[in-house]
Amino acid sequence: MKKLLASDKIYIKTSKISNAGRGVFAKCEIKKGEIIETCPIIKVSRHDTANLNESVLTTYFFYFGKEKEQLAVALGFGSIYNHSCKPNAKYKISKEEGIINFVALSDIKKEEEITFNYKSENSKNNRPLWFEVGSSA
DSSP: OOOOOOOSSEEEEEOSSTTOOEEEEESSOBOTTOEEEEEEEEEEOGGGGGGGTTSGGGGGEEEESTTSOEEEEETTTTTTOEEOSSOSEEEEEETTTTEEEEEESSOBOTTOEEEEOTTOTTOOOOOOOSSOOOTTO
């Protein structure tokens, strides 16, 4: 694995998105296409989730693989980014490298909250999210 450094582009504070809690915000301007953060991931096998079904941790999993059959928890700020139907970022998991990259979909202004679509940008999944989406999400 190559050396990973913490991102100096972001910080965490209380989100303005209703019921979201904390969120990830831009410390400086971030250009479209720029990597915001690279986070190591912990891969979780499906059989390991049996004891977690009632845990808050299930809401922090990233699903990936052809059939979304694999799970991962992102370290760094990776599991703190909030959902938006109009996101300014996306993520890409590299299971070979054991990382997840968060990349700007548009220019992001300093102090702007960074969000991504929890269903992923090209998802054909019409299932609702596991929470209600407010008007500012």
